[in-house]
Amino acid sequence: MNKIDHNDPLSKSADIVSENIQQLQQLFPEVFKEGKIDWQELQATLGEHIDTENERFNFTWNGKSNARKEAQKPSTGTLRPAPEESVDWDTTQNLYIEGDNLEVLKLLQKSYHQKVKMIYIDPPYNTGKDFVYKDNYKDNLSNYLELTGQTDDEGKKLSTNSDASGRYHSNWLNMMYPRLKLARNLLKDDGVIFISIDDNEINNLKNICNEIFGEDNVEVYIWDVREDGTMPKTAKKTVRKEHEYIVAAFKTTLAKSLDKYESFKYQDNNWGNPDNDPRGPWMSANISRGSGKGSGGSKSYVITNPTGVEFDRDWSISEEEFNDLLEDNRIYFADDGKGVPRKKIFQNEPVLSIQSSIFEKLKSSQSASQNLEKLLGKIEFDYPKPVNLIERLIQIGSSKEDVIIDFFSGTGSTANAVMNINNKHESDRKFIMVQLPEPTAKDSKALKEGFKTIADIGKERIRRAGNKIKEEYPDKAKELDLGFKVFKLDSSNIKAWSPEAENLEQNLLDAVENIKEGRSESDLLYEILLKYGLDLTLPITEHTVADAKVFNVGAGALLVCLSDDITVAVAEGIAELKNKLNPEICRVVFKDNGFKDSAQKTNVMQKLKQHNIEEVRSI
Ligand SMILES: C[S@@+](CC[C@H](N)C(=O)[O-])C[C@H]1O[C@@H](n2cnc3c(N)ncnc32)[C@H](O)[C@@H]1O
Structure with missing residues (x-):
């Protein structure tokens, strides 16, 4: 039985570099020599398509190559389930993930690779007053736990990216670049990401999107921010800015040409x-x-x-x-x-036609704030996005049962929009929200209302928005998925999968107890799902075989037994379960030190083999 140690690809989130190399190998097998790429051979193969000029068109900034490397590094973290904060845990297909979105996007790479039809994000605009998350390339996960106050009692003060900083735009680009790279991997071939932005970073955003998605796949739309043609009183400049932007980046040219303009010519x-x-x-x-x-x-x-x-x-x-x-x-x-x-x-059915790149006559941020306060009380969240703006984007960018992600989700406006659209159009779209548990300010109204973090605001907003739909449409609501499963980013549950596992002495101790203290069976179970690239909303049932608990994930695709004192009787029970469920492939995972003794471990392997269960691993 092979133990999944820290070198095993299964112990890590997706290894993006080696996946890219594999693709390159398929395209150009001739440039691979003894497992390495022969650079000159590749150059020769690509001939005149290689630009060797010293002066050439290029968009770069301080820190770009590190930011690129950061996107390729696997995460050492995991997502721990929090059923007590969730709604309809057993049935919902929606996710709410608390954590730094860079680590979370890395962790989702296996399970949601090319499964997402639409992403909407509303990142910090870099106005000089908003906070721009600073990644720590050495140890991003510890940095996150420290910043959000999860290692000692108080979180560090999250500083704003002030325009006095010499690296003002670079800081923002370093934050955005790896996140957009990882986001693109999650999109289906016909998928799209919509990004809200204003004048501060529109040029830089367009440039990095051009680089990541390809120039032909990026477009800029205008959001006319006036709700009823009037301007908010705060506008001071000579020429009033009545618009912000939405950058649309399509995964492929195909996505762009097929889905963007469903334009029908009505006469x-x-x-x-x-x-x-x-x-x-x-x-x-x-x-x-x-x-x-x-x-x-x-x-x-x-x-x-x-x-x-x-x-x-x-x-x-x-x-x-x-x-x-x-x-x-x-x-x-x-x-x-x-x-x-x-x-x-x-003729009598409304048809979506987006012939205009100007989004207008929607709600303003001010009225979005007022609506939010009706739902949650006075929280003074700066500029949430109007739900009907996001509803418009969802209608354009997705259909029926698609998965929609927002990884800068703030107050959860996108989840609200998805639930509304499902209610209006009887669709079954699913959402994944990601939000940093950014502490609310000490003397803020939000904290007085009991919200310690912005993630707390987001979760409560989705709960209340769901309840509102239930009150207003009691019959239709029965058919809707108004729940969500909460997960929280943390370090791996398994000591041997942490980078410290290279330390021999530690390793010997860990051989005795491999699981970190305070981590539950359910924590472990979801870490295994993530590492196998299984969907976190797959149905999971619990069975008892020979006094041991066995989790059945996705109708037999994965059977997990984390009990102690396992004997061959458990293997017999598992084989019976597998035969009953009859899955296409069946994998079994045990705890490495969960066997009664080494003889039982060998017998368990043999028994499972007899029943054609070949993939048996331990953690
Ligand atoms: C402009 S707000 C989004 C507002 C949202 N559209 C709404 O309607 O409420 C950006 C959000 O991204 C969050 N954020 C910033 N950096 C993050 C990171 N690294 N990971 C996850 N969330 C982050 C901030 O806490 C903030 O709430």
Whole structure:
């Protein structure tokens, strides 16, 4: 039985560099010599595409190469479950994660790689008054625990990034760059990240997005911040600023061209109802992208029309969406069934069309603050984003069951927007909020209301927003997921997975007790899920076999037994459970020192092998 030690890839969050190297190896096998990249060979292979000029277009700042390295370093932390602060722990698919978002994004790399359709973030604008998190490249996790007061009683004062600092823009860029790099990995191929920003950093943000996402995939929209055409009284300058920006960065060009503009050209005289559809007059819209053969991407598939003609190409909707529309009689085949499929657009149904890059007539930050105070009391949170602005972005950037992340979530406006949209459109979108437990100021109103951190504000806001939906729409709310599972960033539960495990003496002691004091079975269980890259919201059931507790994760995909005194009887019970559940692959994890003796350990392995369970590991 192989123990997962600190060298094992399973003990770490995703190793991004080696994944990239593997991809390079697939593209250019010829440049790999004895496991290393032959730089000259690569240069020769790429020929004239390599720019060797000393003077060339380049965007750089103080600290960039460290920031890049930081994004590639695996995290040594974990996420510890906090069911007592959660809502509907057993059933919800939503997550609320307390912690520094850099570490959290690293920890999510395996479980949520290419699974996220949309990210919205509202990072610090770097106004000189807001706090910009400073990463510590040596030991980011301890830095985090210290900053947020989790190692000694009081947190360090979180300082603002003042514009008097010589590294004012560099500090901000060093904070943003690794986070955006990691965020991109989580996006699906047709995914998008929307970023709120104002004049302070729009240029720098656009530049790093160009670098990370590719120039062709980045666009800038305007958010007209006036709610009713009037300006807040605070505007002092000669030319009033009535707008902020939303930078949209698409994962691929495909995402941009397919999803951005679902623009249908309506002309009043195009409506008709040739099939007497009870939903009333409709017209048809193009869903095919080009007429050539499909690109093989996620929206490339074959549609056969009623006369048997096959169309193998790229479409603007996924195959699943197409089948749903077909079932709902929302697909029309032109030329009496002989032509290409098109989508029916009904005159009486509101259609989202974003032909304008200006977002206007939404709520202002001021009224977002007032609404928040109605929900939470006087908390004086500076400039939360209006929920209806984020709702608009969610409608544009996601559909039906997509996962939406906000990793600068503040008061949780994005979670509120996701719940609202699900309520309005009967969708089942899921959210992941990440927020630093940034302490609220000593004499602040928020602290007087009982909120010690901004994360406390965020969690309570989502609870109350969920309750409000329940009160206002009692029947519809029964179908909605208004819960969330809370997790908190901390150091690994397992001593041997910490970097100190290289210390031999410590190692010997740790062989006796490998699990850190004060950590629960449930803490361990979720660390194992993360390391195996499993979704943190997978259903988990508990079973008792031969007096030992076995956790069944995702219908048998992973069986975990963290009990002591394990004998072969437990292995028999586990094998029975596996045969009953019949999963495609089954992995089993034990505690390394959880066996009655070494003979039992060997017997357990053999027994599981007899039942075709090959992947058995210990921690
Ligand atoms: C501008 S606010 C977001 C407000 C949010 N859109 C709303 O409507 O409430 C930015 C938030 O990011 C949080 N933050 C800053 N650095 C962070 C980090 N490294 N990890 C997680 N959250 C962070 C701050 O605590 C702050 O609450």
